[in-house]
Amino acid sequence: xxxxxxxxxxxxxxxxxxxxxxxxxxxxxxxxxxxxxxxxxxxxxxxxxxxxxxxxxxxxx
Numbered sequence: 001x002x003x004x005x006x007x008x009x010x011x012x013x014x015x016x017x018x019x020x021x022x023x024x025x026x027x028x029x030x031x032x033x034x035x036x037x038x039x040x041x042x043x044x045x046x047x048x049x050x051x052x053x054x055x056x057x058x059x060x061x
Contacts, residue, residue, distance in 0.1 A: 003037040005030050 007015070007030075015023060033040055 001037065003034050005033050 015026065018026070
């Protein structure tokens with residue numbers, strides 16, 4: 001299953017201000033998250049309590 005990762009619009013200017021190496025590292029983490037979703041685990045992802053998206057996808061918290 002391919003997961004969709006959305007970055008908040010408020011983050012875009014901050015992302016553009018980051019050093020290129022940091023932007024590349026962030027994109028690599030996003031790609032991993034898209035591939036593995038919440039099963040990726042720590043330290044890259046953590047539980048989001050009360051998310052309607054997790055409940056919608058049928059993932060138990």
